Amino acid sequence: MELTDRVVIVTGAANGIGAGLVRRFVAEGAREVVVADLDGDAAEALAKELGPVAVPARVDVTVEADTQNLVAGTLSRHGRVDLFCANAGITSGAGTDATDAQWERTWSVNVLSHVYASRAVLPSMLERGSGYFLATCSAAGLLTSVDDAPYAVTKHAAVAYAEWLSIHYGDKGIRVSALCPQGVDTRMLRDGLDIGHRGARVTAASGAVLPVDAVVDAVVAGLAAEEFLILPHPEVAKYERHRATDRERWLAGMRSLAAQA
Numbered sequence: 001m002e003l004t005d006r007v008v009i010v011t012g013a014a015n016g017i018g019a020g021l022v023r024r025f026v027a028e029g030a031r032e033v034v035v036a037d038l039d040g041d042a043a044e045a046l047a048k049e050l051g052p053v054a055v056p057a058r059v060d061v062t063v064e065a066d067t068q069n070l071v072a073g074t075l076s077r078h079g080r081v082d083l084f085c086a087n088a089g090i091t092s093g094a095g096t097d098a099t100d101a102q103w104e105r106t107w108s109v110n111v112l113s114h115v116y117a118s119r120a121v122l123p124s125m126l127e128r129g130s131g132y133f134l135a136t137c138s139a140a141g142l143l144t145s146v147d148d149a150p151y152a153v154t155k156h157a158a159v160a161y162a163e164w165l166s167i168h169y170g171d172k173g174i175r176v177s178a179l180c181p182q183g184v185d186t187r188m189l190r191d192g193l194d195i196g197h198r199g200a201r202v203t204a205a206s207g208a209v210l211p212v213d214a215v216v217d218a219v220v221a222g223l224a225a226e227e228f229l230i231l232p233h234p235e236v237a238k239y240e241r242h243r244a245t246d247r248e249r250w251l252a253g254m255r256s257l258a259a260q261a
Contacts, residue, residue, distance in 0.1 A: 001132050001175065001223045003028035007078045009070060009121075010035065011061050011113065012088030014042035016186035017136060017179075020212035021085055024220060026050050032078060036061075036070055038088075061088045061113035062105075064120075071120040080128060083223075084121045086114045087136040091188060092150040103150050110154035114161055122174070129173040132223065135162040139182040139236045143243060146203075146258045166228055175226050179219060182233040183209040208233065 008025050012018040014037035025033045033054050037043040040058030047056035057073070059066045074081050090109045092102045114135055125131025138145075141155035159178050166176040183203045203209075215232045222230035231237055243250040 001083065001226065003030055003083075003220070003223070005029065005031045006082040007031050007074060007080055008033045008083045008085065009074060009081055010085040010087055011037070011059060011117070012136070013037050013085075014039050014046055016188060017181075017184060017212055017215055018085070018087045019046055020216040021087065021219060022046060022054060023050065024216045026053050028220070032074070034070065034074055061086075061116065062108040064116040067113070067116040068120045071117075071124075075124055080124065081121050081131065083132040083134065084117055085134045085136070086117045087134075088113055089136055089138070089155075089188075090151075091145075091148055093148055095147055095149045098150050106150035106154050107157075110151070111157045111161065114158055118161075118165060122169070125174055126169070126172055131173065132175045132177070133162070133165060134177050134179060134219070134223070134230075135159075137162060137178045137180050139180045139231075139233065139239075141178070142180055142236060142240045144254065146254070162228075177219075177222055177226070177228055177230050179215075179222070179230045179232075180236060181210065181215050181218075181231075182236055184215055184232075185209050185211050 003025055008030050010018050010021050010033065013022050013035040022033050022035050030053060034057055035043045035047045035054050036057045036059040038058065038060055040056065043056040043058060047054040057070055059070050061067060071081060088109055090106060092098055092106050094102050118133060121131065135158055137158040138155045140152050141159035145152035145155065162176050162178040165174070170176065210232055218230055218232035
């Protein structure tokens with residue numbers, strides 16, 4: 001996919017990877033980039049910075065009606081959504097002690113929001129015979145997330161759902177990509193490091209902590225090539241192969257890494 005003249009929606013768009021995607025899509029000549037975020041003020045500030053191509057929207061991705069209205073509003077302005085970036089995501093920082101509320105919230109943001117987005121955007125894409133769905137899933141969706149059980153489980157589910165979409169709609173003009181970065185210099189990782197969370201320390205120690213712009217570069221290249229897996233950290237592919245071919249060794253290595261963090 002080339003980004004010039006495209007109509008794009010990005011959720012979780014006011015900060016981190018989402019904000020980086022918005023800035024790059026505007027720079028690439030998109031017709032409109034919808035800056036959708038739960039923090040409406042932050043979305044509005046970013047859109048104001050970038051000019052009329054960026055349109056702010058306060059959206060709670062865990063409320064299906066919000067996503068339906070987001071897509072409907074975009075369709076009313078342009079008649080199409082070319083690219084939907086389901087980027088909103090949260091961590092829990094919890095393991096077996098995670099409360100039901102933490103599990104439900106993490107599931108709603110990291111998985112159900114992708115389901116709601118696909119329900120909202122696929123009908124018009126299928127009618128046109130073209131469209132692109134980008135799911136931000138994390139390397140945790142291919143590997144794991146030390147000390148954050150809800151995050152690991154939901155990111156695996158997000159990858160699985162993206163695969164399912166690709167299998168069922170890839171021959172009907174719908175392209176799907178799963179963005180799976182490891183450590184990225186965002187507020188999410190920095191906050192984890194600030195409080196000394198072991199999972200954040202393991203992530204930071206497992207490879208380069210990339211700037212957001214490097215992740216965005218990988219996304220633009222992945223969209224252009226229409227690759228399913230977008231891996232800003234290429235070593236993640238190697239880790240996934242090790243996990244698949246020698247699970248016992250991989251598990252032992254992860255236990256050792258967690259113990260050292």
